[in-house]
Amino acid sequence: MEIPRHWRLKKQRYALVGEVCPHCEKKIFPPRDICPNCGNEARDLFAFSGKGEVYSYTTIYEAPSGYDSTTPYTVALVKLDEGPIVTAQLTDQGEQPTEIGMPVEMVTRKMRDDGDERGMIVYGYKFRPVLKN
Amino acid sequence: MEDVMITGVGQTPVAEHWDIGLRDLAFAAIQDAIHDAGGIKPQAIYIGNMLAPNLSNQAHLGALFADFSGLTGIEAVTVEAADASGGAALRQGYLAVKSGLVQTALVLGVEKMTDKIGSSVQAALATTGDADYEAVQGVTPTVQAAMTMQRYIHEHDMPIDGFAGFALTAHKNGTGNPDAMYRSGLQLEAYSSAEKTSDPMNIYDVAPRADGAAALILTRSDLLPSNPHEMQVRIAGSSSAVDTLALHDRKDLLYFEAVQLAAGKAMKQEGVLLEDIDLFEYHDSFSIYAALALESVGFAIRGKGWKLAAEGEISIDGRIPCATMGGLKARGFPGGATGVYQAVEAVIQLRGNAGVNQVKDASCALLLSMGGPGSTGVCHILRTRRV
Ligand SMILES: [Zn+2]
Secondary structure, rough: OHHHHHHOOHHHHHHOEEEEOOOOEEOOOOOOOOOOOOOOEEEEEEEOEEEEEEEEEEEEEOOOOOOHOOEEEEEEEEEOOOEEEEEEOOOOOOOOOOOOOOOOEEEEEEEEEEEOOOEEEEEEEEEEEEOOO | OOOOOEEEEEEEHHHHOOHHHHHHHHHHHHHHHHHHOOOOOEEEEEEOOOOOHHHHOOOOHHHHHHHOOOOOOOEEEEEEOOOOOOHHHHHHHHHHHHHHOEEEEEEEEEEOOOOOOOHHHHHHHHHHOOOOOOOOOOOHHHHHHHHHHHHHHHHHOOOOOOOOOHHHHHHHHHHHOOOOOOOOOOOOOHOOOOEEOOOOHHHHOOOOOOOOEEEEEEEHHOOOOOOOEEEEOOOOOOOEEEOOHHHHHHHOOOOOOOHHHHHHHHHOOOOOOHHHHOEEOOOOEEEHHHHHHHHHOOOOOOOOOOHHHOOOOOOOOOOOOOOOOOHHHHHOOHHHHHHHHHHHHHHHHOOOOOOOOOOOOOOOEEEEEOOOOOEEEEEEEEEEOOO
């Protein structure tokens, strides 16, 4: 179930809120409070734009419990425009094949079913190909 | 300070042991190692295990195994570092004996994968990554490795079956190891035509997880039993380092800094050079990790690790023999027990008892036990000492 855990992470899950280092300006996601660039404390919140590109990816057929119902699914390392890389599922691709360098943007989707009788559903970020207009 | 010797080794075959429970597996390896060491009894047990609390609903392995082995009264604890648990337990045993506070230590690696099946096992394995930012996205170790391999292929110019050499070498060596899970070899055609399981990996790029237990008796050189093996093996280097837990936090996705640090420090302890190393037991849970291990330790330049395998340099009679008893791919991959299996196999090589798999005149082995995609690296150097 883990309700407190998912509640605690809602800013990250729903709005990609990370941090920016006040010392060296490095943008940080996921938040970690110590800047990986300069080693100083970094607690200033920073909301990422949700834009980025696929850095690497794969498709999984043998899923962990809680994810079986959506198998197969594609997971990517997405390099955000602001710098950091984030791990996320890709969605809304239709017939479009995944490629390294493909521009993507964040959307909010169902992440997993906890699968117990209370049926808690976890929502969070996934990425989809940038819609062409 | 006295040398730390590995004077007894024991192991069970790696397999799907449906009929053997966690405690029985552990006891088989413990009994085997104590017997091999001439019957000396340990004062402490260091256990490398990753998933027993999850897959077997069993924590507190120290008390369980000491009790079940008739060794109550001694000290016994579990050491956990994902798939590097075995190497991490060996390091704790080494530190204990080297310090002089423990005279004889038993290092046990044990993993029971088959108490659960399918998606429950994948969910358990996923706990070795970052729960909040990787596992929640449906990421498992297979996903991490496949994304690493995808990027490697993207950045480096290589043939489509460039990774085949790792599986071919491992399976060839598996044919000569009676305790290996796969002993019938593998042909290139089978590799090349295998279905992709997690693009770009196929089934032969993924080591088969199974059950197993292996054990070592560590003691000081001045306490060796009266009927020791003619060729004794000592621990000539030991080191461990960690990197970021999550793959996405790496500065460089294609370089295992923790492996480089652990190997470098272990070698520096007695000034061992790369050319002194006769065999390298790497952590080939996935082909890509074998390639990156060769590059991170320095046996290959970046982007060329796969080439050592493709050109036969890692075979038994090659420049740097790897996975000499089948590696994780063919001997089988018993999770957190793996690092102890590697040590058992290296001792067999250094004693000159490896049969058709014998590396000629082997006197120095490098072991790499790895957790996650290079998140933990534990390295040991074993060398011979005639008595
Ligand atoms: Zn900074």
